[in-house]
Amino acid sequence: MDRLRSRLTRRDSDSGADDEIRTDGGSEAPTGGGTFTRLKHSDAVQALPFWLPPALLMGLFVYGAASWNLLISLTDWSGLLQPEYTNLNLEMYTRMLSDASFIAAFRNTIVLLVAFTVISLAAGLVLAILVDQNIRFENTFRTIYLLPMALSFVVTAIFWSWMYNPSTGTINVVLSTIGLDAFTMDWLGDTRTRLAAIIFALTWQFSGYAMVVYLAGLRAIPDSHYEAAKVDGASSFKMYWRVIVPQLSAATTSAAVVLMVFGLKAFDFIYVMFGDNPGRSADILAVMMFRVAFSRSQWAYGAAVATVLFLMALAVVAPYLYMQYKRGDL
């Protein structure tokens, strides 16, 4: 009965068609006794021409291509021939497990993702708290900390290759100027520091992003929470650590997911710095995939490495989306 009452049916004198107007913001498709004309004018049908073309384009390139990639990874396609989709098997995946360069790239990918995400979140949180202290020129500070986000990986890689240059780079020059000669080194040349140097430069580029997300989170916390902590005599550090940070968990989660996705896309950055072969110490799956497939024409193997990357993204994103859905944010 509710449904009946909430609907008005109006006869349109021009077209003679039934138009359904819902006053409840109607969340269901017309049911029971729906004539053809009513169906034609339902929201579901009217919505089709709007979302279907983009969905098809995206479906083809995103989901179609990802599925095709999975299929290719099950073949043994290499070289100049075309792939053969008979005799599909898991050969490429078993090959991975005994490939030392895959294992190194996998390890580096995990290290890069975790370290980059954690350090960027921490740096972003500190930046956000500092900027949130009622300072003057807040906009200027924010703008400068976020500026690296506007640059491409190619540009960032060029700047940081120069910063890390052992003789003319700013880092070593500054270190020796302040008397820390002992700490100067060939940051990108030394295999022990290469991955750390990459992570540091990526943090430079993306910590501003974490700052923006945390700032929004901080501004959403009512002043009364700060005051309550102060009345309890908590020091500033304690107040943030015990009271404020726990309330930022939603911001932390969403920033972490996005940062990990940026990390997975760090290909451009490493490719510009080292070409497609940064060596065992800094090879990541994204670069290895490109090298294996596009430089060595081992297409099926490259596709298999790509599938691992896809699964890694899925492992991060699926729980996040599910959580969002549960919270009713979708």
Next chain:
Amino acid sequence: MATADGTDQSGLAAYREEVDAQRAALYAVLGGLILFYLSPLWGGLTTAFKTQAGFVNTTPIVPPTPEWFTLEAWELAFATMQGGLINSVMFVVPATVLSAVFGSLAAYGLTKLSWRGQVGILVIFLAGVFLPYQSVLVPLRQFWSAVDLAGLLAFAPFLAERADLLELTITHTAYGIPICTILFRSYYKTMDDDMIEAAKIDGANALRIYRRIVFPLSLPMFAVALIYQFTQVWNDLLFALVLITSRSNYVVTQSLNELQGAMAQDYNLQMAGAFIAALPTIIIYVVFGRQFAKGITGAS
């Protein structure tokens, strides 16, 4: 509470001093951070204005003295990257506009018109944002070689010669749809439905409502989506590496990468090139900072 007026002047002064000291420390830290965030750009800028001998013989962060000053690096970098800049403008503009339009249409169909199953479709759009591009590269190349766009466009030589760029346009449009849809969707969620309901009662169909009401109200979000997409597509290297085969179609990130590879030790040239490539996005960022921030945080 023993703080009646005038009884504890020295304590109050000490407290004030402490607060002032804290403020000073805060600004010192914030200023130090500015140095950190700007140092690569500042160093790059000073280097780009130095001669070869200049950046070898001077401190990197010190601006060039007249003796070392030159504009040669800028001239040479611009001459080398000119083609890439033009190609990038030619494909980035349509790719940006198309994905924003598609995103707006999709978000309208998935939020302003209510029907069963829309959340499911929306999740499918949303998940597309997080796809690692590596997992589509091989099929992407297979797909575009099978389509043979250059062959299909043989009747129009201007387009056929730029088939690579057209492939890049379509590809970037497709991959821009998920994020644009999410941006518009978050905007439409907060949009007041009264006008739309009134228009429905007046018998307006969905297209008319979009054209007359939703689209004009979406213009601020179009600014956000266009800025976001422009930055992303302009800055991309990966798809260009895979899809652009002919050198005459190289885009700006590719020509900058080439410059870097070929002139590994000519830092002044590399830095000038980096600034030329980054200039459009830096200008957009400085002018439209707020929209930029809104765009990058839109997915969270």
